[in-house]
Amino acid sequence: MTFRQLFDAASSTYTYLIADDATHEAVLIDPVIEQLERDLALLRDNGLTLRYTLDTHVHADHVTAAQAIKQALGVQQGNTQAGSGVQTAVSRDCNAAGYDRYLGDGDVILFGHEEILVIATPGHTAGSVSFLWRDRLFTGDALLIGGCGRTDFQSGSAEALYHSITVKLFALDEQVLVYPGHDYKGRRVSSIGEEKLFNARITGKTLAEFVQTMASLGLPAPKRIHEAVPANLVGGAELPAGLRAPASTALADRQSVSVQQFSEQWRETEASARALLIDVRTPAEFSQEHVDGAENIPLDQLDAIALMGRTGPGKPVFIICQPGTRSQLATERLRAAGMTHVVHVDGGTNAWRMAGLPLAKQGAVR
Ligand SMILES: [Fe+2]
Incomplete structure (x- = not known):
């Protein structure tokens, strides 16, 4: 030893x-x-x-x-x-x-x-x-x-x-x-x-x-x-800026991210090690099709304090919807509530589908 x-x-x-x-x-x-x-x-x-x-x-x-x-x-x-x-x-x-x-x-x-x-x-x-x-x-x-x-x-x-x-x-x-x-x-x-x-x-x-x-x-x-x-109380200081990943890969530091950039990292990261991806649409829309591994929290049920309790204020959270309007709104609200790394996935599941990327339906990937 x-x-x-x-x-x-x-x-x-x-x-x-x-x-x-x-x-x-x-x-x-x-x-x-x-x-x-x-x-x-x-x-x-x-x-x-x-x-x-x-x-x-x-x-x-x-x-x-x-x-x-x-x-x-x-x-x-x-x-x-x-x-x-x-x-x-x-x-x-x-x-x-x-x-x-x-x-x-x-x-x-x-x-x-x-x-x-x-x-x-x-x-x-x-x-x-x-x-x-x-x-x-x-x-x-x-x-x-x-x-x-x-x-x-x-x-x-x-x-x-x-x-x-x-x-x-x-x-x-x-x-x-x-x-x-x-x-x-x-x-x-x-x-x-x-x-x-x-x-x-x-x-x-x-x-x-x-x-x-x-x-x-x-x-x-x-x-x-x-x-x-x-x-x-939140696990200590963030990594000093000089040691962080180059800007091109540090998606969490951005306001928004394209589906291409996001999906690459998302799909390469093991499910247990991923950041939170919150889909803010209704449960009905979510069950139709969603990004595999996303969690459904409808926009009107989004609670910044509860989210911060789960991730800590410095941890990244990605927000997605269908065309991108509700996710943008959700991102603004969470940022206003003090969350520093909230990133909106540009274009939502529409852009995801158009990029030819797979979407899950009722738990299955198609
Ligand atoms: Fe002590």
């Missing part, structure tokens, strides 16, 4: 890379946007295929690279719409949007021949989780070396954190290695046994004493909280 502990000095954040050497499949835990190029180079130089980015929680002190890494790998594979086969994942209790997978306590993440167990460890934030891989535990900001994460914002709770650490994490084998999300003193790894004996915040403290300690920390707000939390 390949294992790396990587460090972002500006935020004192540890990012972890784990790879299965037999299949070359990898996961990244808590990637940081400023270290995007470092992490992409590491994957490339080691010939690794990234399967997951795993965020231990919605961070307040740095922006996650989850979304940007997925997009960057998609660009490298010539698949600008879907952003590669990487899945971004975070706890469902974070109430974040735009991730591919939402994790709960006891979930298992599979990659190559390896597996990672998700352990819900709320307290630092309500959605904080730890990841257990073999004998290594990645604790994010729940359990730190000699300390623990703060509990005074993002639905934090000292009571919950006390329970997470003393009941859930301290129940693990004492040999299990503890890899934290941060360290500010250059320490890299500890163990459950060491933390049970020497953790200054929690060892020998009752719940009431711990709650009192956490309430009296008087820490200033993290410097980047107002930038980091909103960005991390």
